[in-house]
Amino acid sequence: MSWIEEEPLPTSRRGAGAARCDAPGQEAGELVYAIGGFGVSALVPEVDAYDTLHQTWATTVTTLPTPRSGLAVTATPGRLHALGGWSALTTAPEALHEVFEPTTMSWTQAAPLPTARAALGAATGPDGFVYAIGGVDANDNTVAVVEAYDPTTDTWSARAPLPTARMYLAVVTGKDGLIYAIGGMNNAAPAPSTAVEVFNTKTDTWTSAAAALPVGTCGLAAAVDPNGLIYAIGGNIVVNKAPVTVPNVYSYNPTSPAWTAQPMMAAPRAIIATTTGPDGLIYAMGGNGSATADTAFEAYTADKCYPIEHQIALLSDQISQEVETLGELPPQLRVGAEKQIARQREQVLVLEQELKRCRGQ
Structure with missing residues (x-):
């Protein structure tokens, strides 16, 4: 179980959204998309996409029609949904719902x-519906x-409301088909929430999870691994009445409900x-909390052998690129290359042997 620092985000962003969806145009496979957010000094229109197979960014695949931060992003088959957030058009949150179809490279207003x-969460339920949850309104x-x-x-x-009103919460659909609303904060409360509430789309009901977050956290994110x-x-906690950005990572097992501390990110x-x-792999991108947080891009894996596989893939890709350009080099440089x-x-070869030992082969 470990975090791997990947190639940094091409575009600085915090308060962005991310989702996995089809590759653009007629390309095969799926990519990881980074959408919206606030950059160094302005809202970010660029939509960047990461190719997990080749471990490279395809920069500015498209641009968000209405740049926003504090938006929520989720995917339905073949579509990315960008919901709410703050835009430059007004200081009040937006009701915007813009949809991108990567295969046709087109945006539509839904x-x-x-x-x-803004500062809401969103997830796609097992019924194919998009659920927009919590946030902060125009007042x-x-x-x-x-x-x-x-x-x-x-x-x-409309659906049954959250039992605990929250913004800057994390929302994710579990493998069990339930939607989890995790942490967040309320303007009326002095500290971030530990609440973990679970929504059943079939019965339109909320229940409290068997275990609350170990520490109240807002501005966090959530994801589900293959298991x-x-x-x-990540997120912000409160220590001695002051906000503190953290690199914390906790995992929750719905079948034996408890939160377990996992390896932390490289930086808060x-x-x-x-x-x-x-x-x-779980990909964590952008944010704030340090000088380089807004371009940080890390991948988490529960597979202890993945870092070795990662090194092999990177090195093999580098070799392929060097072999392709070998014929273009003058003779005096070719020998060294x-x-x-x-x-x-x-x-x-050494890494492949190390990988075999790691796998017990």
């Missing part, structure tokens, strides 16, 4: 949120509103975006 809000009130969007009819409908563990990542980060990639490639291939 039915807006019935309740304009700066923390809301318990839950609204469900039906992509087949382009309509919203069904739910992760609460809050208002980050996370999603689970097609490779099963060939020796370098030979050394790198030896490194790969």
